[in-house]
Amino acid sequence: MADWLLVVVLIGLVGVLVIAGVLLVSGLVARTRRRTPPSGGTEVLSRREQEAPTTEPGSPAEAATGTREKPEAEKPESTASRLVRLRQRLAGSQGTLGRGLLALLSRDRLDEDTWESIEDTLLTADIGVQPTQQVVEHLRTRLRVEGGQAADARSVLRDELLELVDPTMDRRLQVSGEEGNPGVVLVVGVNGSGKTTTVGKIARILVAEDRSVVLGAADTFRAAAVDQLATWAERVGVEVVRGPEGSDPASVAFEAVKDGVDRGADTVIVDTAGRLQNKAGLMDELGKVKRVIEKQAPVTEVLLVLDATTGQNGLIQAKVFSEVVDVTGIVLTKLDGSAKGGIVMAVQRDLGVPVKLVGLGEGPDDLAPFDPQAFVDALLG
DSSP states (O other): OHHHHHHHHHHHHHHHHHHHHHHHHHHHHHHHHHHSOOTTOOEEEOHHHHTOOSSOTTOHHHHHHOOOOOOOOOOOOOHHHHHHHHHHHHHHHHHHHHHHHHHHHTSSOOOHHHHHHHHHHHHHTTOOHHHHHHHHHHHHHHHHHHOOOHHHHHHHHHHHHHHHHOTTSOOOOOOBOSTTOBEEEEEEOOTTSSHHHHHHHHHHHHHHTTOOEEEEEOOTTOHHHHHHHHHHHHHHTOEEEEOOTTOOHHHHHHHHHHHHHHHTOSEEEEEOOOOOSOHHHHHHHHHHHHHHHTTTSOOOEEEEEEEGGGTHHHHHHHHHHHHHSOOOEEEEEOOTTOSOTTHHHHHHHHHOOOEEEEEOSSSTTOEEEOOHHHHHHHHHO
């Protein structure tokens, strides 16, 4: 009898252990599922989720390190302050062009060699052949009539350069939607132009204006770009919608705009892939992204990001993208330390699209609205 009782007790103990093991495994699986987004789906990361502690409450790691406080979102620099600083930096980096031209125009005798040097200086600045010929012709005519004094030369040169920049163009960013929809900004450009960084900097500008913003990480072919955008979102304190690496960019863009609509956000900014190896593929991809987005809300702005240091290569890129999507504005990055300021005139002339923003450094607030008069004055030093 005692033997049978012992067997029954042992069987009971084994049963209890088996049940406990099953419950433990089930709990671990459930926890893993809660933390892992569905395959192929998008993930919306708020500031709270991006900043959540990696340690479990009450764990030894938490006891050792203490509870991590949520970092405050950075306060962006005001637009007015940013403009003043960027104008100063622009004058320092671009003034060599204007000073060189003024030195040539101020000579006692403007012979053919001098005019050739003036033409070479303008071409070196990537203004372009046709605009350069136009400027030289106008300068020769006006200085012949009005005289060649230094003060006159500067005034005449300023007028001609300002005409090339075209201050009549509408450079306002269309970041507001209609009928309750958010403004939707699609940002395009080749990889390496500073596209993803520009998206983050634009978000800072809008946050400084007390606008609510959602970012869409649709450059899904580069994991670094998605992570970079998530970092910007955390710094500024905005939402970011992302998907698994290699997922459909149009799907991520759609979810980002949908999230913006649901939240009542003011603006949604979508970062896109920038591969130029296959023009047809690029056209299909960007066209699909735009069509899918507009099932939720109209695209109000398509910004093309160009690296100013690429010069004429930047113009080739601009033409390709303008054939793919309806570009409404240009962002010129890396204009600091470059004598290639003429790309502003060239790209506007070729595309008929205004430069709306310029980047003059790698700092988070080194992006500002483009001011034609301030730009020309900076060129002249």
